[in-house]
Amino acid sequence: MNAVTLDQLQEYLPFLIPIILVEMALMITALVHVLRHKNYRFGNRILWVVLVVCLQIVGPIVYFTIGRGEE
């Protein structure tokens, strides 16, 4: 079923690692921000934690652009 073998995975590792690193960095900064602030423009803490953790890339971006509340 799966045509991507372990060899191929290894071949593309130099690409996958930076991508995963950036995704994790975004997720962690967003998660820290969600947990340290109480006010959101809408939604609550649980919603944002789920969104930020489960939706890679899109979740943190949506949080920082439209979900983040005022200081």
Added chain:
Amino acid sequence: MRAFFVFTKKELVEQLRTYKSLILLSVFFLFGMMSPLLAKLLPEILSGMELQGMKIEIPEPTVLDAYGQFFKNLTQMGLLATLLVFGGILSNEMSKGTLINILAKGLPRYTVLLSKFTAAVLLWSASYGLAAGVNYGYTEYLFENTAVHNLGFSLFCLWLFGCFIIAVILLSSTILSGNFGGLILSAGAIVVMLILNIFPGLEKYNPITLASKNVALLLGTATSADLTWNVVITCLLTLGSLLLSAILFHRKRI
């Protein structure tokens, strides 16, 4: 002039503190990296799927597929991210009232606009440059024959279009009040340009052609001479939007 530098610096600091730089840089970095990778891997991903015995044959991916992915990503998701990130640069400050103090102290209003434009263009250029650089590097690494036509000009076109969009955002934010006014009006402007692009006669002058002809430029089916009018008109429209927004902003009650 000093006020301009100080306010631009404030804008850049704000971009950092509101995570705007982080978002835009990381999103564009990912686009730059994923595009060649996805183009290279697509045949393998598809051959791994069995669609009820149907076999999908895809020719060996070329460097054009990589750039095709790159421009598709940047013109769709990239512009969306740009719109979302820069959509509130003016409207937010107006609705929060943080501009009142400094304007009352004598900062000219056009300086505010010009600083915001400069700071946004700086961030856009940095992110776009990062994406283009990473994409170029990985395409060179992954593909063998990487010769394409007009690469520099094609990249420049999309960059110019991004600058134009930022000017449009500033103009729309001065026309409409409210938090999302600027965002909605600029999105509307893009939709109008997309619709206008259906008419073949207008394609020559429509700024959006700068963001739709990129791959044709690489293929060589379009030349830089074809897009000269688009470039000139987009430059003029960018300056015009800035001027008009300065005039409107001057009259606006804050």
